[in-house]
Amino acid sequence: MKKIYLGVAISLLSITFLFSQKKFNFLNQTFGTAIYGINKNGQGVMGLRYYNFATNTLTAAESQVGALASVNDNGQYAGATF
16 A cells, blocks of 8 residues: 555656756845746746846836736736836
8 A cells, every 4th residue: 555655656746847847046136035926938027026037137127116916928017006
């Protein structure tokens, strides 16, 4: 019975590894800020900044932007403005 559970666990971990993200980017430009959303094109949002996964860079949001919340696959951003 233990062999069955071990086999299932190994299978699930293998499948998870095959379909998981393989690239890790370290953000050294900021501290303690979470990326709120990232789309399949690598565009992300975090607080008052835009994030580009391909270049691992942050860009400040426009002065009218109060907060960024999410981004969809069309590159449309959701958030609050002043």
